[in-house]
Amino acid sequence: MSTIxxxxxxxxxxxxxxxxxxxxxxxxxxxxxxxxxPWDMKVLSAHRTPFETQQFAIDSEEHYDVIIAAAGKAAHLPGVIAAYTLLPVIGLPIKSPALGGLDSLLSMVQMPKGVPVATVGINEAENAALLACQILALKDEGLKEALKDYRHRMAEDVLQG
Incomplete structure (x- = not known):
């Protein structure tokens, strides 16, 4: 067991x-x-709370190291946040009834040059967390070891059927 x-x-x-x-x-x-x-969660909308979203993104570097932004339908939230911060932004597309999440996925991965958003699969919240941890593990050997343990347990689960 690693120590973080x-x-x-x-x-x-x-x-x-x-x-x-x-x-x-x-x-x-x-x-x-x-x-x-450690994590914090906020409900913000690129379209319904644009000012608050902008303010969060501008202030984010003072409080966080990685941002996971989850949104469905037009899914502009990760891109708007990425436009205002240099922190890594991980987009988590949410499945929507109309297009099954493909609309959300494409909104996130088709970012313009200079404003990247790392994007995981539709509704893949666990992968978003793991990617955030991998980014943080660049500065924390204990977290890196915890991720190795996590993958080892995953492999054991598969092998044990």
Whole structure:
């Protein structure tokens, strides 16, 4: 079992575009908790709360090291946040009834030159958390070891059927 130095480890911001998407984020928060990574969650919308979203993104570098932004439909939230910060932004496309999340996915991966958003699969909240942890592990050897343990346990689960 590895020891994570919470004085070194960064903090993750989880931003979700709608309260209705909160259940999807449970895998994200439980994975971060399992790896002892601190996080905060806020509901902000690129379209319904544009000023608050802008202010969060501008101020984010003072409080966080990585941002996970989850949104469905037009899914501009990760891109808007990425436009205002140099922090890594991980887009989490949320499945929508109309197009099954493809609309969200394409909104996130088709960012213009100079404003990247790393994007995971549709509703893949656990992968968003793991990618955030991999980024943070660049500065924290304990977290890196915790991720190795996590993958080892995954492999054991597969092999044990």
């Amino acid at each position: 130095d919470n004085s070194v480890i960064g903090k993750v911001a989880i931003i979700v575009g709608s309260k209705s998407d909160l259940p999807i984020l449970e895998k994200c928060t439980s994975t971060l908790d399992e790896l002892h990574v």
